[in-house]
Amino acid sequence: MSGPIVGKRRLRAELRRLRRERELTQDLVAAEMEWSLSKLIRIENGTVAISVSDLRSLLAYYRVHDPKAVDELLELARAAKRRMWWDEYRPVLPAQLITYVGFEAEATRIGEWSPIMFPTLLQTRRYAHATSDPESAQAERRVEFHMRRQDELFNREDPPRMQALLDESVLRRGPVPGDDALLVDQIEHTIEFAQRPYTDVRVVPLNAGYHPGWDGDFTILEFGADDGVLYRQQLLWEEPELVGAYRGILDRLTERALSHDATLDLLRQVAGELKRE
Structure with a gap:
């Protein structure tokens, strides 16, 4: 349906x-x-x-x-007229994000590149709070919305396959200066998430050199063969040529990324370093 x-x-x-x-x-x-x-x-x-x-x-x-x-x-x-869980959040969220989540809810595969922070779908509640706008009166509702997104996607019988590529700097850049415990908690949550059967979490190391991901974060939602949308700079793009081009970028970033096991080793290493500091 x-x-x-x-x-x-x-x-x-x-x-x-x-x-x-x-x-x-x-x-x-x-x-x-x-x-x-x-x-x-x-x-x-x-x-x-x-x-x-x-x-x-x-x-x-x-x-x-x-x-x-x-x-x-x-x-x-x-x-097209059916009400969904996210409709109650329309007053506090941009219309483009609501549309995006509608696509996300039906995607069979999600591919995301995150060079600045942990992807929203991987964030703990504490990390989400720390990266939200403290001046916004709707900050709590927005965090609640993102936690609901995670629950709706990954606690259902048929979760989408999720590929999350992170720049290594994300692991070492906490949202709150001096609060290493918050970052450790986020990294340990990512370790758990990375071991789920439908996920592929990889880190692109600092020594990977120049790559096309330097242009910024993006997400590709796929619904089947040659059918997908691109979300970049808070805009949705459906043109097949553009979606295909960013699929190619995601593939090249995957080639530069550490393996699954090496990613887990690095995550554990960074968490251990932060705990000792």
């Missing part, structure tokens, strides 16, 4: 395909359906959801009569 974000994405892609397959312009379809052109454009862009009744009429116009195909598309339309 699709969720609201991915359901809407799949539906809009299929509606565009059906229209183009029949060599119809948006102007012609809008006129035949007695809709404004802007309504059709917004439906195809995914900025508004299409009602079930409007979808039935549109599919009839596109000559889609196979009951199974119609039912599948109607279910996508219903999914």
Whole structure:
């Protein structure tokens, strides 16, 4: 069953395909359906959801009569309006992050590069608090939201595969100066997380030299072969060429990273050093 974000994405892609397959312009379809052109454009862009009744009429116009195909598309339309757990956090979070989490909830694989701090999905509550904006009145709600994300993703029966690549400097840069215990707790949590069957946590060492990851953090969410989205600089990108390019960057970073066992050894080593200081 699709969720609201991915359901809407799949539906809009299929509606565009059906229209183009029949060599119809948006102007012609809008006129035949007695809709404004802007309504059709917004439906195809995914900025508004299409009602079930409007979808039935549109599919009839596109000559889609196979009951199974119609039912599948109607279910996508219903999914686009389904309320999810993250809806209660909309007042305190950017709209783009809410959309991202909708994609994340249905991803089969998550690939993340983090050169500055531990990825949000790996953070302890203390670390998340320490890296949140202390001036924000909504800081506690945002931390609660991220803890809920972790729980919803990794405590379900079919968690996504998670690849997290960290720069070695992340292990040695605590969010609170002088609070080594906070960083030790985060590292030990990462050691536990790295040994779960669906995770691949690797460290890119300081001596790895120049690499494309110097341009900043990013995340790739995958839903199947050649289907994914890129999240970078708090923006979502769906263009296949761009997603593919960043998949290549993630692969090259993986080649520069330590092995699984060497990563665990380094994490334990750094935690031990911090405990002795």
